[in-house]
Amino acid sequence: MSESNAFNSNMYLPFEKGLHELDVQIRRLEELSKRNNMDFGEEISNLARKREEMAKELFSRLTPWQKVLVARHPARPQTLDYVGAMCEEFIELRGDRCFADDRAVVTGLARIAGRRIMVVGQHKGRDVRERNACNSGCPHPEGYRKAILKMRLAEKFGLPIVSLIDTKGAFPGIGAEERGQSRAIAQNLQEMSVLRTPIVCVLIGEGGSGGALGIGVGDRLLMLEHAYYSVITPEGCAAILWKDHEKKEEAAAALKLTSADLKAFGVVDEIVPEPVGGAHRDPKQMAETLKAAIVRHLDELARIPMDQLVAARYERLRKTGVWRIAQAAGVEVQETARAK
Amino acid sequence: MAWGSRRLGAVQPKNVQPEGQFTKCPGCAEMLFVKDLEKQLNVCRHCGHHLYMGAWKRIRAFLDEDGVEELFGELETCDPLEFRAARSYKERLEECQARTGMKEAAVIVRGRLKGIPLIVGVTDADFLMGSMGSVVGEKITRAFETAAGDKLPVVIFSGSGGGARMDEGILSLMQMAKTSAAVAHFGRTGLPYISYITNPTLGGVSASFAFLGDIIVAEPGALVGFTGPRVIKQTMRTELPKGFQTAEFMCEHGQIDMIVHRKDMRDTIARILSLLTGKEPVGAERATIA
Ligand SMILES: [Zn+2]
Numbered sequence: 243m244s245e246s247n248a249f250n251s252n253m254y255l256p257f258e259k260g261l262h263e264l265d266v267q268i269r270r271l272e273e274l275s276k277r278n279n280m281d282f283g284e285e286i287s288n289l290a291r292k293r294e295e296m297a298k299e300l301f302s303r304l305t306p307w308q309k310v311l312v313a314r315h316p317a318r319p320q321t322l323d324y325v326g327a328m329c330e331e332f333i334e335l336r337g338d339r340c341f342a343d344d345r346a347v348v349t350g351l352a353r354i355a356g357r358r359i360m361v362v363g364q365h366k367g368r369d370v371r372e373r374n375a376c377n378s379g380c381p382h383p384e385g386y387r388k389a390i391l392k393m394r395l396a397e398k399f400g401l402p403i404v405s406l407i408d409t410k411g412a413f414p415g416i417g418a419e420e421r422g423q424s425r426a427i428a429q430n431l432q433e434m435s436v437l438r439t440p441i442v443c444v445l446i447g448e449g450g451s452g453g454a455l456g457i458g459v460g461d462r463l464l465m466l467e468h469a470y471y472s473v474i475t476p477e478g479c480a481a482i483l484w485k486d487h488e489k490k491e492e493a494a495a496a497l498k499l500t501s502a503d504l505k506a507f508g509v510v511d512e513i514v515p516e517p518v519g520g521a522h523r524d525p526k527q528m529a530e531t532l533k534a535a536i537v538r539h540l541d542e543l544a545r546i547p548m549d550q551l552v553a554a555r556y557e558r559l560r561k562t563g564v565w566r567i568a569q570a571a572g573v574e575v576q577e578t579a580r581a582k
Numbered sequence: 583m584a585w586g587s588r589r590l591g592a593v594q595p596k597n598v599q600p601e602g603q604f605t606k607c608p609g610c611a612e613m614l615f616v617k618d619l620e621k622q623l624n625v626c627r628h629c630g631h632h633l634y635m636g637a638w639k640r641i642r643a644f645l646d647e648d649g650v651e652e653l654f655g656e657l658e659t660c661d662p663l664e665f666r667a668a669r670s671y672k673e674r675l676e677e678c679q680a681r682t683g684m685k686e687a688a689v690i691v692r693g694r695l696k697g698i699p700l701i702v703g704v705t706d707a708d709f710l711m712g713s714m715g716s717v718v719g720e721k722i723t724r725a726f727e728t729a730a731g732d733k734l735p736v737v738i739f740s741g742s743g744g745g746a747r748m749d750e751g752i753l754s755l756m757q758m759a760k761t762s763a764a765v766a767h768f769g770r771t772g773l774p775y776i777s778y779i780t781n782p783t784l785g786g787v788s789a790s791f792a793f794l795g796d797i798i799v800a801e802p803g804a805l806v807g808f809t810g811p812r813v814i815k816q817t818m819r820t821e822l823p824k825g826f827q828t829a830e831f832m833c834e835h836g837q838i839d840m841i842v843h844r845k846d847m848r849d850t851i852a853r854i855l856s857l858l859t860g861k862e863p864v865g866a867e868r869a870t871i872a
Contacts, residue, residue: 412789412808412809414808414809414813414814414817414818415809415814415817415818416814416818416820416822416823416826418808418809419807419808419809419814419826419827420835421835422793422835422836422837423789423807423808423809424788424789424792424793424806424807424808424837425789425793425837427789427790427808428758428762428788428789428790428791428792428793428794429793429794431758431759431762431763431789431790432762432763432765432766432769432794433766435759435762435763435766435767436763436766436767451746451755451786452745452746452755452758452785452786452789452808455755455756455758455759456789458759459759459762459763471752471755472751472752472755473746473747473748473750473751473752473754473755473786474746474748479667479748482748483667483668483748484667484668485668489667492667493667496663496665496666496667497663497748497751497752498663498751498752499751499752503751503752504752507662507752507753509752509753509756555763556763556767559756559759559760559763560723560760560763562716562719562753562756562757562759562760563715563716563717563719563720563750563753563756563757563760564660564662564716564750564753565657565658565659565660565716565717565720566657566658566660567656567657567658568656568657568658569656
């Protein structure tokens, strides 16, 4: 059985029912042929072809809400998976030197395709224990402070930064507030905007508002095809603007949170294609594709003089937003202010 | 400052019926005479509760009377997402504009504080919850850029229950990064930026320019934090400590420099600016409170 079919039934998302049924049929025929020593080769390859077409079709027209579900899939590769698959070397560096080591944020020295880098990433954790330790990837102020501390280290030693974003949002808790969640995020935005080293940010899964942005200011923003990036979760938006949690699908569509939307707004520089069926169906291929994209951008940025790089980073942020200028005569001139 | 002029006469404290002469204090439930309340800068004379103060009333109370000039008032809001929830963004925006007489949540002016020239920004918590969309972000950013060019200090009064504005999606979120970058570049000029936090300041406004002041001042009782108390209570299923996320609470936890009574805002900020820059405040003091 191929690795991509090695799914148990709870790994399928609600909209993947058709895929699930075909996978079950394929598996049955495979078992049957093994047990009875019969050849169902043709039937199996027909079904496999059908499944492939169905998956391609399904994933080429995912609704925004379906993308949110894919981005949140429990088997979706996480920061440490990518680090393991993309980097020849990784030495984790822990702690914020103030209060704690927030496991929701992973930082460390790494080598990717021979290039020395600093990795910063949000990590959700896989099993219950790891998820508890990581607070499911929702950072406390310590996580943001740890991230900026290691980024300053990167600046000092001339290492480019690769930031992997994957969080539902900053941790909503009493301690997080007491210890300055707002300040921690704000400080990262401020410092990352002027750090004198290249920064490549990648949205690998969930981009939950300020909690995601807190490690997300840089020279490039790449986004995996089915990742999402939003000012608020669809559920939160539905609760506030519809006063109804069940309107999350409508909210996901209204928020324009998909990679294609963000590319159109000029917020995202490049969409990194995912394997058919999502990154979790072929993590190895996903990591290879992502690695190639990251290395390409690192090499591009390495050629830009530092003053020019930092100036361009400001220009990049400076252009975000859309407004118009009212004119005295009442004629309005549309000023689109988009990155590209 | 066409909008400003229209706004000046029309300011009403929140929770006050325009036709009513009295309003109930949210702090102590005393009935307050509106005319009297306005003379007190919307501070309850019984319990000291700081009631909402609109952007233009704030500017009038804070700055010297002469030479206030609105900046970037020509920036107008678009609807880049063509956002539609139960109601459309356009509808909500227009209704808010009609109700408040303002075009957007942020007002930026150039003026003087006891003779010291400066740039002042206010985000008005009553305009779409003081949320930051493209125009608010752009105005705040331009405020820092203009101040850097003209070598002026910046004071920003933030009030935002809404944080980044949902209706402009990711573009709102990016305003957090944009304004923070503007503060970073402004910081290199050696000019002071004082962040003045008013009730409430949460989310994307809190986690960007509001918490990046060289000095962070807050009004008594102001709600300040990243995640709002209701969400924390619901998510964590826990009781919140007494006074959680009030300015006083945050001050005790080392998040802000000081709490300043509204009647002292002119004096205190002028003294801070003077101590930071060596510029002496000039001009006669005028009564800011009856
Ligand atoms: Zn009172």
